[in-house]
Amino acid sequence: MSNTIYPSSPLPIRGLAFNSMKSPEDSTILQVAANAATVAIPQYIDPVWHWLLSYEYVMDRPNDLATGNTYTDYRLLQGFWLARNGRADDFLYSDPTDHSVGPALISAAPNAQAQLQIVTDTTDPISVVTVNSAGTGFAVGDYLQVAGGGGSGGILSVATISGGGGTGPIATFNIVSGGQGYTTTTNVPLNILSGTGSGSPTANITATSITYSPIQRNFGGLFYEDITDLNGAITVYDNGALKVLNTDYVVGGPGLAFPGQSYLGLYLRWINVPTGPVTVQFNFYFRVRFEMDTVDFELFLDQLWTVGGENSKNGTGYIKLMTARAPGI
C-alpha cells in the first residue's frame, strides 16, 4: 500500500484521450424464485470503480519534456507501472473529472451539494483518559481494560511511560476502544491485559457523546460515498462559519464504527458539537490499483507511443484501474 500518486494528465503525462471510461461496480446476490419473486442481498455499499484510460500519444522525446519533468512521459508512465508491480501495489489517482467537493459556501450560504452528515455516538464511550495511579513496570503498547466507570468494552494501551527506559509508570494512554455506557469518573480501576506491569493502575475517564461527520461526497444528491484519501487540506464550515482544525475538529480514519453506524472513509471528529449544516471543500484521491498485470504500450512513430489511441493496431488499448480497498486487519 503506498501513497504514490498516479501521473495524471496533462501534467506530468500528456496525451490522455478524452474517451476514457468510468464504471461503478456493485455486488448483489440475487435470489429469484420460480414465481419471479426476488430477494436482493448487496455485498457492499460503496461501489468499486473501474477506469479505462487510453493515451493518444505518449512521448519518449528527451528534447520535449513536459514542464517540470526530468524524464520523458513514456518513461514516467512505464516506470510508474513497473514500480507498482502491475496489480501488486495500490496508489492514489486524481480523476481529472471527479476529484473535488465544494465550494463549501455559495454567496456566503452553505452549499447543500457540499454538505456532510452529522452522526453522534450516544453510547457514552470514553473520550478522554488520563493517568490517576501510574503503576509500575509497564511498556509502551501494553493493553489495559477499563474495569469501572459503569461501562464496558473500554480498552486502553500505554502510549508513553515515565522516567525513560523500556518499562516504568504509565504517563499517557491511547484509547484503543472507547467502549460504551461509561460515566465521567476518576480513579477507575484498570485490568492488565498484557505485559508485565503491576501496581493497580487507575485512570480518570471522561465519557461523552461524540459527534462525527464522515467525509463523503454527495453524488447527485442521492448517494453518499466515503472518501478515503484527501488531496491536501479540507476546509470546514459549520452553518457558514469557518472551523479550525484541532480546535473545533480533528480528522480521523479511514474507518469509523460505533453502534449503529459504520463508514470506511475519513471523518471529522468534532471537539465542539456543530450547529449544522456542515459544509466542506476539499480535493480527494481514489485509492486504486492496476486491474491487470500486463499493459501494452505501442510504438507507432519514432519516440511516440500510444495506449489505445487511434494509431493503435495491436495493443489491448487501455490502462485499467480499479478501486483498491484495504482490509482492516
Add this chain to the structure above:
Amino acid sequence: MRRVIGGNGTDTTAAVVAFSRANNLLLQTDLILIGEIWNPRSVFLTTWQSALVYSQIGTFLPATIKREGVSSKIGVDAATMKLTWTPKAIQTFTNNTLTASPIQLALQGYYDNWRVRMWRCFMPTSGDANTFGATPWFGGFVSQVQVDRGKIIIDVNDYRYALNYKVPPNVVEVTNSYSHFTGALPPKGFSHIPQFGVKSPSTPSVILGDTLPLNGFTAHHIFARGDFNNPMAWLVFNSGPGATLAGFAAPIGANAPFTDVAIQYNQFSIYGALPWAPTPFASGSGDTFYVSRAPTISQLDATGFGDPYGGFPFVPYPSSTP
C-alpha cells in the same frame, strides 16, 4: 428461524422476520471471532466493507476472508468449516506475541484449539449491526491451521466434535455404570426422581416447579436451598399434553424455595436460557420436568444407593493412559 439477538441483548427475531417479509432487499454479513472476547490478540473479522460494532461481542474489522458453506443437519456428526484469511500485508515478524504478524502466530501454533464463532448479522441500514444484531451461525474449535503464501487456512470443528472422541476401554472402567449413560439420580435421601409441573411466573432462565404427587412425592414438596447446586444437577423437560419444551435440558445453577402468595414452589436457576418461557402446567396440560442430581464426585461423600459415587474408584497409572 434462528434466534437473533440485538446489540443490547434483546431478542429481535420477530423484528427481523417482519423486516424480511416487508422488504426484498436484505443487508447481511458474517461476523467471525477467533479467540475470546477478553483476549487482546483475538481476531474480530467481518466480510462487510467497513468495521461493524455488535455491542454484544465487540468491533469487527473488515477482512479478506473466505469460508466454506455451513451445513445444518440432524444428528451428532461434527461439521467442519474451512476459513481462509489473508491478513494485512504490512505486518512483520517480531518476538512479541502482542505485535507479531498473524501469519507468524499461525505458524507457531498460537491459534491451535482456539474457539471460533461466527454470527450472521442482519442490518436494517448499511453499517448498523446493533439494531437487529446477529444470530449464532457456527461455533467450534480450531483443529488445524495451514499457512500458505499470504494466507492462513483454518479448519474449524464444531462443538460436537467432542462427542467423536473415542476413549479406550482401559481408561474408562467397563464396570463403572456412571461413566456410561445413566438416567436421572434422585435427590439426596430419596429413592425416586421428582417430577414437577411448571408454575407461573417462570422465565427462560428461572423455572418455578411444583412437585407432582408421583413417585412417593407429595404435591408442594419443597427441596432445601442448595440441594441441586454444584456439582451441577440437570433439569429436563418431559413430553406430554401441552408441552412446549419437551426434550430441552439445562444444568441447574442453584435452587431455592419460592413463595407465591401462600404457596411455596421450588425455584431453579439454570445455566443457558431456554428458547422461550415454559408453559405453566394446569389441568393436565403444560410443561413438566424432572430434576436429576449429579453423581457425587468424592468417594468419601457417597453413602449408598441413594447417594452413589459416580467417579472412577481406580484411576489408571498416567503412563498407561493413551
